[in-house]
Amino acid sequence: MMHNQLQSYIRREQLFDPSRRLLLAVSGGRDSVVLAHLCVHAGLSIGIAHCNFRLRGVESERDEQFVRQLAAKYDVPFYTMQFDTAAHAETHRQSIQVAARELRYMWLEKVRQEEGYDLIATAHHMQDNVETLWMNISKGTGMAGLHGILPKQGMLVRPLLFATREDISAYAEEHRLEHVEDSSNATDKYTRNFFRHRVLPVLEEAYPQVVKNTGASIQRFREAEMLYRQALSFHRRNLLEQRKQEYFIPVNKLKKVQPLHTIVYELLKPFHCSPAQAAQVVELLDSEPGKWVATPAYRIVRDRKWLIITPLEATASTFFVIEEGQETVQLPGKQLHIKTTTGIQISDDSCMAYIDKQQLHFPLILRRWKQGDYFYPLGMTKKKKLSRFFIDQKLSLPEKEKVWVLESQKKIVWIAGMRIDNRFRITPGTKEVLKIELKDA
Incomplete structure (x- = not known):
């Protein structure tokens, strides 16, 4: 019966085509042993991968040897890796659980790519999913946490999410499947075990069908989340x-x-x-x-x-020094092009400035504007604060923060891309013109 349920679940969730190669993550525990047996008897093309986290001494070595023998029994490829999980956790300031998970999936994906497997399969089942849901609710993960463990995420599939722990145990007994027990599963040291041993049993006292009922709810939550995401997509497009x-x-x-x-x-x-x-x-x-x-x-x-x-970009302290003869300045997302010419020109393009070079003293400074800056707008003889000028130009705060000013001996020559200073304008007596252009990079 479980063979049929597996095949039905794979079809319903569109997990994979039976011709795909699966890399099974097998710890040696009952769940992963049952998954391996089901896959072999379904005629799927599989390889078996085992992670030895070296956290339980002799027991970790026993588990590795058990899975090695299981792969040999089924005559399928076997891959294993030993990790110094405790050292990794300490170096990266992680819990042992997080470190083991990170090492596990990184290595499995590496094997998948190098050995030509299409997907990685784990033996998570309905109880795992229900525990995850209650953990997510307790942590306050919001809508996304209600879907629990997904049947498929990228190259990762979980073909046993339809099965309860009782279903898996009954299958193992029926087929007399041997497995190894992880002694750490008996302790409440880890959060998941606390929910497994202390939380769910209490819920089951009041609601004996809590696992199956919650498992059915998870499917509805997943569908509700799809509607939720569709509504959010509409608002994103609209707003x-x-x-x-x-x-x-x-x-x-x-x-x-x-x-x-x-x-x-x-x-x-x-x-x-x-x-x-x-x-x-x-x-x-x-x-x-x-x-x-x-x-x-x-x-x-x-x-x-x-x-x-x-x-968030660079602060107003960012500046560039421009020496005489320099032709370009690279800014964040922009470029300044500088050229000396004798041709006197006038342009309505605010990103183009024509400056009387004789009025300049090099090096010039290009910097972000700051409070207190003032200049003499072109055509005016009275100075104006840049903050007031920006209000007149109806600039938003983010637009103000992106404004660059060019200065010579602490006098503003040009508000880049906006207005030159009247003191540096071209006059009939101008002999050399500095042409400056602000372009997108």
């Missing part, structure tokens, strides 16, 4: 507009969506926004322009009509 490196969300449009907090969090999660920061962003919707929330890699700014998501 999130990308302009080069920045993203724009219309404030008034966002304020009308429901449920607001959930949609804001999901929209901003790819920008490393935490739930607490998402709540702060919701508050930005009713704040004055200029306020912002910073995530580890982005700044979310309340502009007049938009929330603007911009990558």
Whole structure:
């Protein structure tokens, strides 16, 4: 019966074509031994891989030898690797569980690629899935945690998720399958074992069918998550507009969506926004322009009509020294091209500046603007603070932060890409012109 259930599950979840080569992760425990037996008797092409984490002394060596003999019995390829798991955990400041998982999957994928297998198969079953769900709920992983262990993730498949532990034990007894016991499974030292030995048994006292009922719910949660993701995809298309490196969300449009907090969090999660920061962003919707929330890699700014998501870039202390005769300057995402000419030209292109070279003193400095900067806008004889000029130009905070200024002897020559200083304009007496052009890199 379990053979038929396996084949039905593989078809229903579209796990793999029977012609594909599977690399089975086999610990030697009952679950993985049953998976190997099922695969062999289904005529699947398999290899067996075993990880020796060297955490249980003689017992770890016993497990490796057992799996080696199992592979020989089935006449299938065998692969094994011994890891210094404790050292890896200490070096990377990880728990033993996390270190073992990381080492296991990295090595399995390496073997899969090098030996030409199509997929990696593990023996996770329904109880494992139910334990994972309750662990995720307890940790507060949100909607994504409700789907538990997925039947397929990339090159990884779990063909036994349909089976309970009782199903697997009955199959092992029916076919008289030997296996080895991992003594660490008996302790509550690890979180999963705590849920396995202490949490689920209590739930089963009140609800004897809790494992099967929760397993059925997981399938419904997976389907609900699909609907959830479809709705989020609609909101992303409707609300999130990308302009080069920045993203724009219309404030008034966002304020009308429901449920607001959930949609804001999901929209901003790819920008490393935490739930607490998402709540702060919701508050930005009713704040004055200029306020912002910073995530580890982005700044979310309340502009007049938009929330603007911009990558955190270099601070205003970044500067470049330009020597006389230098022709190019490489900026983040931009290039400055410099050329001396005798032809007097005028251009309406704000990314092009024509400067009276005689008024300059090298080296020039190219830097980010800072508070207190002022200049004499072209055509004016009175100075103006850059902060006021930017307000007149209706620049957002992220746009202001990207402004470069060119200066000569602490006098601003050009607000790059915007306006030159009147003191450095071309006049009838100009003999040499410095042509400066700001281009995208």
